[in-house]
Amino acid sequence: xxxxxPVVSLRAVTKMFGSARAxxxxxxxxxxxxxxxxxxxxxxGKSTLLRHVAGLQQATSGGLTVLGTEVSTARERELxxxxxxxxxxxxxxxxxxxxxxxxxACSGALGRLAGPRLGLATYPRAVRRLAAEQLxxxxxxxxxxxxxxxxxxxxxxxxxxxxxLVQQPQILLADEPVAALDPSSxxxxxxxxxxxxxxxxxxxxxxxxQVAPALSFATRVVGLRSGRVFSDQQVSEVDEETLARxxxxxx
Amino acid sequence: MRARFxxxxxxxxxxxxxxxxxxxxxxxxxxxxxAGGFLRRAWPLDFPPLGEILTQVGRTMAVVLLATLVxxxxxxxxxxxxxxxxxxxxxxxxxxxxAARALPxxxxxxxxxxxxxxxxxxxxLAMGLHSAGMVGRLYAAAVEQADRGPQEALRAVGAGRxxxxxxxxxxxxxxxxxxxxxxRLDINLRISAILGYVGSxxxxxxxxxxxxxxxYQRGMAWxxxxxxxxxxxxxxxxxxxxHGIPARLCKVVAVGGVLAVGWAIVASGVLxxxxxxxxxxxxxxxxxxxxxxxxxxxxxxxxxQVALAATALGALVAVPLxxxxxxxxxxxxxxxFVSRAVVLIVRSIPELVLAVLFLLIAxxxxxxxxxxxxxxxxxxxxxxxADSTEQLPPSPALALxxxxxxxxxxxxxxxxxxxxxxxVSNLLYQLDSNLRAATLLGIVGGGGIGLYxxxxxxxxxxxxxxxxxxxxxxxxxxxxxLATRLVRRIR
Ligand SMILES: Nc1ncnc2c1ncn2[C@@H]1O[C@H](COP(=O)(O)OP(=O)(O)OP(=O)(O)O)[C@@H](O)[C@H]1O
Ligand SMILES: [Mg+2]
Numbered sequence: 172x173x174x175x176x177p178v179v180s181l182r183a184v185t186k187m188f189g190s191a192r193a194x195x196x197x198x199x200x201x202x203x204x205x206x207x208x209x210x211x212x213x214x215x216g217k218s219t220l221l222r223h224v225a226g227l228q229q230a231t232s233g234g235l236t237v238l239g240t241e242v243s244t245a246r247e248r249e250l251x252x253x254x255x256x257x258x259x260x261x262x263x264x265x266x267x268x269x270x271x272x273x274x275x276a277c278s279g280a281l282g283r284l285a286g287p288r289l290g291l292a293t294y295p296r297a298v299r300r301l302a303a304e305q306l307x308x309x310x311x312x313x314x315x316x317x318x319x320x321x322x323x324x325x326x327x328x329x330x331x332x333x334x335x336l337v338q339q340p341q342i343l344l345a346d347e348p349v350a351a352l353d354p355s356s357x358x359x360x361x362x363x364x365x366x367x368x369x370x371x372x373x374x375x376x377x378x379x380x381q382v383a384p385a386l387s388f389a390t391r392v393v394g395l396r397s398g399r400v401f402s403d404q405q406v407s408e409v410d411e412e413t414l415a416r417x418x419x420x421x422x
Numbered sequence: 423m424r425a426r427f428x429x430x431x432x433x434x435x436x437x438x439x440x441x442x443x444x445x446x447x448x449x450x451x452x453x454x455x456x457a458g459g460f461l462r463r464a465w466p467l468d469f470p471p472l473g474e475i476l477t478q479v480g481r482t483m484a485v486v487l488l489a490t491l492v493x494x495x496x497x498x499x500x501x502x503x504x505x506x507x508x509x510x511x512x513x514x515x516x517x518x519x520x521a522a523r524a525l526p527x528x529x530x531x532x533x534x535x536x537x538x539x540x541x542x543x544x545x546x547l548a549m550g551l552h553s554a555g556m557v558g559r560l561y562a563a564a565v566e567q568a569d570r571g572p573q574e575a576l577r578a579v580g581a582g583r584x585x586x587x588x589x590x591x592x593x594x595x596x597x598x599x600x601x602x603x604x605x606r607l608d609i610n611l612r613i614s615a616i617l618g619y620v621g622s623x624x625x626x627x628x629x630x631x632x633x634x635x636x637x638y639q640r641g642m643a644w645x646x647x648x649x650x651x652x653x654x655x656x657x658x659x660x661x662x663x664x665h666g667i668p669a670r671l672c673k674v675v676a677v678g679g680v681l682a683v684g685w686a687i688v689a690s691g692v693l694x695x696x697x698x699x700x701x702x703x704x705x706x707x708x709x710x711x712x713x714x715x716x717x718x719x720x721x722x723x724x725x726x727q728v729a730l731a732a733t734a735l736g737a738l739v740a741v742p743l744x745x746x747x748x749x750x751x752x753x754x755x756x757x758x759f760v761s762r763a764v765v766l767i768v769r770s771i772p773e774l775v776l777a778v779l780f781l782l783i784a785x786x787x788x789x790x791x792x793x794x795x796x797x798x799x800x801x802x803x804x805x806x807x808a809d810s811t812e813q814l815p816p817s818p819a820l821a822l823x824x825x826x827x828x829x830x831x832x833x834x835x836x837x838x839x840x841x842x843x844x845x846v847s848n849l850l851y852q853l854d855s856n857l858r859a860a861t862l863l864g865i866v867g868g869g870g871i872g873l874y875x876x877x878x879x880x881x882x883x884x885x886x887x888x889x890x891x892x893x894x895x896x897x898x899x900x901x902x903x904l905a906t907r908l909v910r911r912i913r
Contacts, residue, residue: 225578255580265571269593278589282580287588331575338579 177202177236178342178374179224184233186219186398193219195398196233201376206368208385209378210417211395217378220395221344224376225259226250238341255282258335260345260364264327268320272311272330275319276302279337298337305333309363325356332363343368345377349384361388382414425843425912432849436734439727440792447789460638460782467646468639470628475647482624482651484690485542485549486614490607491683492550497522497558498599504558505565506583506591519562522555524899528862528872529891531617532879537704539696545622546692549610557606564598565591597666604659611655615648615774616862620879623691625651626774630866633778645775653770707882711889716874718886722893724788725870728863729856731792733849736799736856741845743800744807750819751811751837753829765808768801773859774866781867791868795856803852810844811837843912850905857898 177200186194193216201207209217222228223235226242235242240253258279266275274291280298281288288294294302306315309329314322319330328348335343345364349357365388368375379385385392392409394402394417402413469475497519504515527548534544565587572590581589618626625648632641667675687693745751747765752758776794784790818836827835864872871890878886 227574227578251580251582253580254578257578259575259578261571261575263571265575267572267590267593268569269596270589278576278581279579281576281582281585281589284585287585289588289592334575334579 178238179376180234180236181220181223182234182236184220184223184230184235186216186223186228187231192398194223194230197398197400199393199400199403201374203374204372206365206375206388206390207377208389208392209376209395210382210385210392210414211378211401212418215395216398217395218346219398221259221346221376221378224342225257225344226253251282255338256341258338258340258343260328260331260335260343260348262347262350264324264331264351266319266327266330266334268318270319271316272306272319272322272326272333273299273302273315275330276306276333276337279334282338302333302337305336306330308336308367309333323356324352325359328352328356328360329363332360332367336367340373342374342376345375347378347380350380357384364388425846428846428908428912429842429849432846432853433734433737436730436737438730440731440734443724443727443731443788443792447787464638464642464782466639467643468637469643469647470640478625478628478644479647479651480689481542481691482611482614482626484686485545485622485624485692486607486610487682487686488542488546488690488692489549489553489610489614490603491686492546493553493557493606493610494599494603496550497554497556498561500554501558501561501565502587504562506587516562519555519558520899520902521895522551523559524895524902525552525555526858526861526891526894526898527552527613528617528620528865529875529887529894531620531622532875532887533708533884533891535621535879536707536884537701540621540623541694541696542623542690542692543695545614545617546690548617549613553606553610556609557602560602561595561599564595564602568594600667601663604663608652608656608659611652612772612774613862615772616866619865620876629774629778638782641778645778648772649770649775652772656770707884708888710885711892712885713889714878714883714886716877716886718871718874718889718893721864721869721871721874722897725860725864725872726857726897728788728792728795728860728868728870729853732795732799732856732860733803733853735792735796736803736852737845737849739796739800740803740807744804745811745833745838747804747808748811750814750816751833761804762808765801765804768797769805771798771801773798773863777863777866777868786867786869788869791860791863791870794863794868795859798859799852799856802855803848806848806851807841807845810848811841813844814840846912847905847909850909854898854901854905857901861894 179199179201181197181199184194184197185192197220209220211217219228223230223242224237226237226245230243233243237253238256240249242250242253245253267278271291277291277294277298278288280294280301284295284298291299303312303315306312309332311326311329311333314326319327322330343364348364349360352360361384364375364377367373377388379388386406386409389406391403391405392414393400394414396417401417404413500515500519503511504519505512507515530548530551531544534547538544568591572594573586576586576590614622614624615626615629618624618628619630621627625644629641629644629648632644743761743765746753746757747761749758752761773794776797777791780790780794784793814837818840819832822832822836860868860870861872861875864870865876866872871894875887875890878884878890
């Protein structure tokens with residue numbers, strides 16, 4: 172792979188749900204180290220786009236290359252290998268509530284481990300150490316042995332980030348990671364994500380609901396409207412008018 | 423509308439069956455007068471020495487524990503394959519689960535006895551296979567209801583299906599898996615007692631032998647032992663189901679469980695297998711299936727009638743009883759507690775004990791079986807009715823209360839009507855369970871197809887056993903398919 176070739180590239184990707192068009196001929200290239208924020212109204216197709224990049228959903232038509240893998244033609248095994256290299260942070264955290272924070276973080280390593288794991292003790296020592304380090308990094312080493320469903324929302328999302336980091340990913344996808352959080356936890360989580368992205372030189376694609384945090388977080392802002400890329404600007408070039416139209420009712 | 427129609431149809435079928443059965447029984451029903459005589463002959467109860475009781479209790483529990491273990495392992499594996507497997511595996515596993523459910527355990531027991539000889543193994547295998555279907559269906563439902571969020575997250579991590587299941591699903595469903603296994607343990611205990619009649623080991627066999635030599639004092643004593651055992655098991659498993667196992671005791675319980683299984687393998691004597699000759703030769707005894715001139719069709723009809731009549735009779739008691747045992751209908755706390763207690767006690771009497779009582783009082787035949795099953799059904803149905811009534815949304819009832827309707831008007835105007843779909847699905851569940859029980863009770867003396875099964879076993883007409891197996895399989899399967907469709911439609 173040449174150094175300047177994009178890590179993620181979508182070519183005319185279309186996704187139909189029945190007769191509804193969730194993604195409509197989306198064209199998008201993301202380069203290494205970029206932090207892209209997706210903006211768009213509810214139903215614009217943000218989650219669907221992220222799921223496609225992670226190989227969790229298959230496009231109806233079009234081409235999608237992620238980290239050199241052609242997703243649309245990949246077999247399940249190749250997709251698994253690809254997903255291993257992509258961290259995914261969800262709006263609803265999606266932790267296993269009855270397991271401890273540490274075990275949830277460890278589960279990020281499942282993709283590179285063979286066979287099932289039952290309990291913390293069944294993970295290799297190196298994974299446990301890595302998971303503990305990542306929990307420490309998100310500021311939760313004190314809560315490592317607490318059950319995930321007893322943590323606050325902000326803490327749960329930080330555990331989910333630790334889980335993604337244990338994957339040691341090259342791309343980090345985040346789908347409205349702070350929508351379920353109160354403003355102060357939201358700020359903590361976004362700052363954490365930004366710091367990590369910079370330190371690790373991660374490529375980040377993150378959907379957000381609000382414009383202000385997007386502008387301080389992103390290097391590039393992509394506006395989606397009805398499944399189409401409506402605007403695509405570097406953060407320095409973003410103008411209010413375009414963003415208003417991303418959310419605007421009329422064309 | 424559909425639900426009400428189904429309810430009326432079920433009631434009509436039930437009472438037709440009841441009328442037909444009593445009509446056929448006719449004069450022989452004079453046995454009610456024997457009740458006094460029987461009680462005189464059974465009193466005082468003659469309990470065997472404590473050591474003997476403990477040995478038989480141990481054997482019974484060992485068989486039941488192993489059968490439940492088989493069903494949890496087999497049913498669990500099929501449930502996992504049915505829910506997380508690829509399309510073909512999942513489909514095949516669902517078919518296997520449905521087939522296992524429709525397998526009549528007692529017929530299986532008869533067949534396995536021919537292969538492995540008398541003892542614990544046939545009972546363990548027969549009950550294990552049948553309950554695997556039951557357990558597996560409930561396990562699959564639990565997996566389907568598990569939160570999908572963590573599963574998607576692990577898929578995104580690149581985990582495989584089994585890895586995702588173990589990390590994201592198993593911790594979520596573990597409590598319900600345990601409670602389903604305990605629930606099945608209760609049921610298997612009751613069934614194992616009846617399997618004693620076809621030559622398993624444990625309390626059922628002792629009971630059968632005592633009644634066989636007309637030793638009612640000893641027989642009833644064993645019935646009391648069985649009742650107490652069932653009640654104790656139900657109380658303790660109920661307590662575990664409600665409160666779960668505290669995290670700090672998990673390790674102790676796990677070690678205890680492994681030790682218990684080891685003990686059960688030794689105590690039950692499953693390993694003492696008496697391989698009866700050449701298996702291939704034995705197999706040919708079972709094929710081709712034949713009726714050998716026996717009127718199996720009529721007998722099967724009788725069994726179905728017993729199930730229908732017992733369900734209808736049971737419902738007659740269970741609907742009022744279960745309604746007042748629901749906290750949102752009960753007029754006061756006293757009625758609530760008394761009716762809940764009645765339901766609990768009736769439900770914990772094992773079918774075999776009921777059957778033996780009614781057979782001795784009313785004389786052998788389908789009427790006694792119907793009465794025994796009806797009592798059992800009123801307990802179980804009563805609980806189901808009470809529980810589902812408590813789940814009903816309160817708003818329609820509140821609306822009626824607020825316009826000044828009386829308690830009774832509210833019940834019939836809102837609560838009962840809302841509850842009809844639940845009632846129909848509970849009735850169908852009860853009918854299904856009664857159909858299996860009616861077959862079992864036939865062996866004890868309740869007539870119907872069970873009687874022919876016992877005869878075929880005694881006369882070694884194994885081709886007839888195969889025929890009975892196929893007939894019962896077909897009837898149970900069609901009832902289940904019908905019930906599933908009906909329940910889906912009236913929802
Ligand atoms: N599994 C699905 N089945 C059917 N339709 C779907 C499915 N997933 C998404 N859609 C539809 O596709 C469109 C895009 O959905 P998507 O979830 O990507 O929007 P979104 O931009 O993430 O919205 P939100 O901000 O509310 O999360 C919506 O119209 C939605 O109804
Ligand atoms: Mg979304």
